[in-house]
Amino acid sequence: MHVDPSIHTIDTAFQRDDFDAAYLIVENGRAAFIDCGTGLAVPAMLAALTRAGCTPEQVEWLILTHVHLDHAGGAGLLMQQLPNATLVVHPRGAPHMVDPTRLIAGATEVYGEAEIARSYGPILAVAADRVVIAEDGHTVDLAGRPLLCIDTPGHARHHLCVWDARSRSWFTGDTFGLSYRELDSAQGAFIVPTSSPVQFDPEPLKQSIAKMLAYDPQAMYLTHYGRVAPPQKLAADLVEQIDAMVEIGRQCDGRPDRHRCLVAALTALYLERAQAHGCPLDDEAVTRVLAMDIELNAQGLACWLDRDRR
CATH class of the missing domain: 3.60.15.10 (Ribonuclease Z/Hydroxyacylglutathione hydrolase-like)
Structure with missing residues (x-):
């Protein structure tokens, strides 16, 4: 192209x-x-x-x-x-x-x-x-x-x-x-x-x-x-994951360990998708690449959950 x-x-x-x-x-x-x-x-x-x-x-x-x-x-x-x-x-x-x-x-x-x-x-x-x-x-x-x-x-x-x-x-x-x-x-x-x-x-x-x-x-x-x-393909991937992230947020909301739950579930989501995508890195390396984004995504989901509840 x-x-x-x-x-x-x-x-x-x-x-x-x-x-x-x-x-x-x-x-x-x-x-x-x-x-x-x-x-x-x-x-x-x-x-x-x-x-x-x-x-x-x-x-x-x-x-x-x-x-x-x-x-x-x-x-x-x-x-x-x-x-x-x-x-x-x-x-x-x-x-x-x-x-x-x-x-x-x-x-x-x-x-x-x-x-x-x-x-x-x-x-x-x-x-x-x-x-x-x-x-x-x-x-x-x-x-x-x-x-x-x-x-x-x-x-x-x-x-x-x-x-x-x-x-x-x-x-x-x-x-x-x-x-x-x-x-x-x-x-x-x-x-x-x-x-x-x-x-x-x-x-x-x-x-x-x-x-x-x-x-x-x-x-x-x-x-x-x-x-x-x-x-077009990447957009479909994004929309699938946005929906999955919303579901993760709902499942973790209300738990005393909500942040830990969000981080763990997001990590599992991205690792599963990375494996299906054939990413060349192992799980530990993928987690290392995405670590900052996983943390920020968990914080952002928490902000949305709190705002949505209000």
């Missing part, structure tokens, strides 16, 4: 290699970033520009799928290096880019102060006059190449995905799940939904996936990690 050479995958080096991607699209000498990783990723973003034959002055857009720190934590620092760029963000995410105080506080509550300092680097504000709010259907014009932003809740209420008609591809942030290359098999990519705290909502997530499939895409560009295809 043809891979568009104007799309560049950038490893932001968050946590480990091949875990957290941002993207650079170059069109007629103009450039757009989609997501940017943490503040520690700014050198990698600028180096990617150089490799693509571009300068910071040629970047017109930084489009954020959502404002979780592994996607957007470095936006303020990166925008300082991009004198002609405008930041594009979901209406619910825009206030957190202009004033990241609550974003930092929320992330600190989930991850702890030490982890924020170690993994995320400086989290800076973006000037309000450099921010464009992308309502559902907003189109960014990159030198005549339209990049369509659509509202895609489910992972987060402030999530958008970006449709590039030129490559017939979506830039999916976390709405289309996680897929790590070391879990690939002869059957292709192995994919897992992400329900990380605090706004997971299964039905809107399935609706967002269906909305993307309606464009008949050829590929999906995931933050975690890289380009995957075919979208």
Whole structure:
């Protein structure tokens, strides 16, 4: 399948290699970033520009799928290096880019102060006059190449995905799940939904996936990690697992050891599917690759259960 050479995958080096991607699209000498990783990723973003034959002055857009720190934590620092760029963000995410105080506080509550300092680097504000709010259907014009932003809740209420008609591809942030290359098999990519705290909502997530499939895409560009295809098969895998995760949540809810129950059941679900997929790693290695995501998915399921009960 043809891979568009104007799309560049950038490893932001968050946590480990091949875990957290941002993207650079170059069109007629103009450039757009989609997501940017943490503040520690700014050198990698600028180096990617150089490799693509571009300068910071040629970047017109930084489009954020959502404002979780592994996607957007470095936006303020990166925008300082991009004198002609405008930041594009979901209406619910825009206030957190202009004033990241609550974003930092929320992330600190989930991850702890030490982890924020170690993994995320400086989290800076973006000037309000450099921010464009992308309502559902907003189109960014990159030198005549339209990049369509659509509202895609489910992972987060402030999530958008970006449709590039030129490559017939979506830039999916976390709405289309996680897929790590070391879990690939002869059957292709192995994919897992992400329900990380605090706004997971299964039905809107399935609706967002269906909305993307309606464009008949050829590929999906995931933050975690890289380009995957075919979208139709992967979407079916995601929907099956979202339903299974909801059932796991219901079964574990009300137990005094709910978190332990969620972690154990999610681990069993993903291992069973990895074995059926023919993943080349043994169970211990698969669990190690997915450990952080299993923990966050358990936390996200718990947040959803508590919110649903209210």
